[in-house]
Amino acid sequence: MKDPDIGAVARASGLPASTLRYYEEIGLIASSGRKGLRRLFDPGIYERLALISLGRNAGFSLQEIGAMFAQDGNPRIDRAQLHDKADELDRLIRRLRAMRDGLRHAAECPAPSHLECPTFQRLLKAASADMKRGKSKGK
Amino acid sequence: MKDPDIGAVARASGLPASTLRYYEEIGLIASSGRKGLRRLFDPGIYERLALISLGRNAGFSLQEIGAMFAQDGNPRIDRAQLHDKADELDRLIRRLRAMRDGLRHAAECPAPSHLECPTFQRLLKAASADMKRGKSKGK
DNA sequence: GCTTGACCTCAAGTTCACTTGAACTCGTAA
DNA sequence: TTACGAGTTCAAGTGAACTTGAGGTCAAGC
Structure with missing residues (x-):
């Protein structure tokens, strides 16, 4: 080859x-x-x-x-960095899971408007909290 | 106020x-x-x-x-669209979980170089498959 | 009456990760 | 020999989501 x-x-x-x-x-x-x-x-x-x-x-x-690459071209990945990134992913995953559940609930919710649904309101509250804390960058 | x-x-x-x-x-x-x-x-x-x-x-x-907003300013969220987005989040979450586990493993892996670790290799294989299929947009 | 600070507009600049276009050079096949 | 396709360079453009800067307006406080 x-x-x-x-x-x-x-x-x-x-x-x-x-x-x-x-x-x-x-x-x-x-x-x-x-x-x-x-x-x-x-x-x-x-x-x-x-x-x-x-x-x-x-x-x-x-x-x-x-x-993350050394000059020789081999990966030079700091194990601590990997852990950090894994932790960051964990946080992101948690947020996304909450979001997914909220979306799913909203899709099924019988309330006439999403704004009146308590679960949706909880989501909104969480979102506005996120907004204030400055969002961590998801991918 | x-x-x-x-x-x-x-x-x-x-x-x-x-x-x-x-x-x-x-x-x-x-x-x-x-x-x-x-x-x-x-x-x-x-x-x-x-x-x-x-x-x-x-x-x-x-x-x-x-x-997603109607002209009156109220949310006009299509329930099907919510389901789609929830499904999309599900897929993203699965990918991220795999990634997180892989990172965590790599951080602990005793293999001298990540490239020699079977788990890392599996991750790599998955990543190159992703690459070929064209990545679905994560957030 | 003058300064200050918070607001305003409009245009241009920024970052990231690429893509596109114009103009050029090869090696190969007809 | 000429044409073609696949490569090349370099500069500029793209799109998303904002930010920054210059220059202007106002109400309030000293």
């Missing part, structure tokens, strides 16, 4: 070539060389892209993700 | 005045009148803002939220 060019990586990863170029531009990935003009990538790119996707799913920004 | 001006609403809601003006500009909220130049808001604004915050927490865009 020769080193894939950008088209091959794009097809295999599902990411558009423009995104791959962008990722390279911001230093998130690197091409292993050129053949003429064309970038070639090391097959390790797939793992790297998977790591990036993982980070994105967990709600990290591209910057944060970039900071 | 006189109708609050933008400063009062800002203090009470925790939202910057610039945001309130912006919300008004895009038609998401309305001021009830002016006293000289200054906007005055109807006290109902707080409920409205809570509804908006609720929508934002649930992952709706400001546009979508705007569409």
